[in-house]
Amino acid sequence: MSAVPKIPDSTRNSLHWRLAARARDRWPQLTDVRMRYRAGFAYIDGVLPDGEILQLCRLRYLSSATVWGFAIYRASHDDYEDNYLPSGSPAGSAEEALDCACGLYLNDPTAWPSDPRRFNGEQH
Numbered sequence: 358m359s360a361v362p363k364i365p366d367s368t369r370n371s372l373h374w375r376l377a378a379r380a381r382d383r384w385p386q387l388t389d390v391r392m393r394y395r396a397g398f399a400y401i402d403g404v405l406p407d408g409e410i411l412q413l414c415r416l417r418y419l420s421s422a423t424v425w426g427f428a429i430y431r432a433s434h435d436d437y438e439d440n441y442l443p444s445g446s447p448a449g450s451a452e453e454a455l456d457c458a459c460g461l462y463l464n465d466p467t468a469w470p471s472d473p474r475r476f477n478g479e480q481h
Contacts (some may be wrong), residue, residue, distance in 0.1 A: 358365055359400065360395025360397075360399050361396055361417060361418060362418055362420055363396065363397055363418075364394060364397060364398075364399060364418045367402050367422075368418070368422045369392070369399070370452055371394050371422055371437050372392070372399060372416075372422065373390070375409045375451055375452060376390045376392070376401065376451055377389070378391050379451075379455055379456070380387060380403070380455065380459075382432050383456065383459075383468075384403070384455075384459050384463065385406065386403075386405050386406075386459075386463050387403040387404060387405065387459070387463075388405065389403075389404040390402070390403055390404070390455070391403075391404060391410070391438070395418060397418040397449075398416065398417055399415070399416040399418070399419070399425075400412070400414075400415050400437075401414050401416065401454070401455060401458065402411045403459065403462070403463075406424050411462050412430040412432070412459040413429075413430055413455065413458035413459065413462060414427060414429050414430055414437070414455070414457070415427075415428040415430070415437040416427060416428075416454055417448075419448060421438075421460070423450060423451070424448050424449065425448060425449070425450070425454060426439065426447060426448050427439070427440055427441070427442050427447060427448060427449065427453075427454045428440060428456070429457070429458060429461065430458065433446050442454065442457050443456075443457055443468075443469040456468045456469075457469065
């Protein structure tokens with residue numbers, strides 16, 4: 358595995374601001390979004406009203422503040438696994454990653470937009 362570049366402070370600040378705004382707009386079940394950083398990774402946690410912390414996902418810094426690698430938190434294994442976003446890509450916006458993880462952990466499949474190219478009206 359190659360070295361992951363360190364996330365600049367300005368990118369950390371904008372990432373936290375963007376994810377907190379997305380959580381306020383889309384995920385009222387969360388009272389806060391918390392971030393932890395290690396090397397070139399940002400670990401995203403959600404805070405529930407009762408104070409419970411949900412580990413959600415890990416973002417890999419790809420030298421861009423707008424495109425991040427995505428790994429979902431696997432509670433069953435207590436680890437993070439690189440994964441694909443609903444778009445089919447292993448990288449995307451931080452907001453897309455938050456929506457994907459919250460859709461899973463907050464049980465809201467509407468977070469995953471359907472792709473009309475995958476539906477032709479027939480049963481598969």
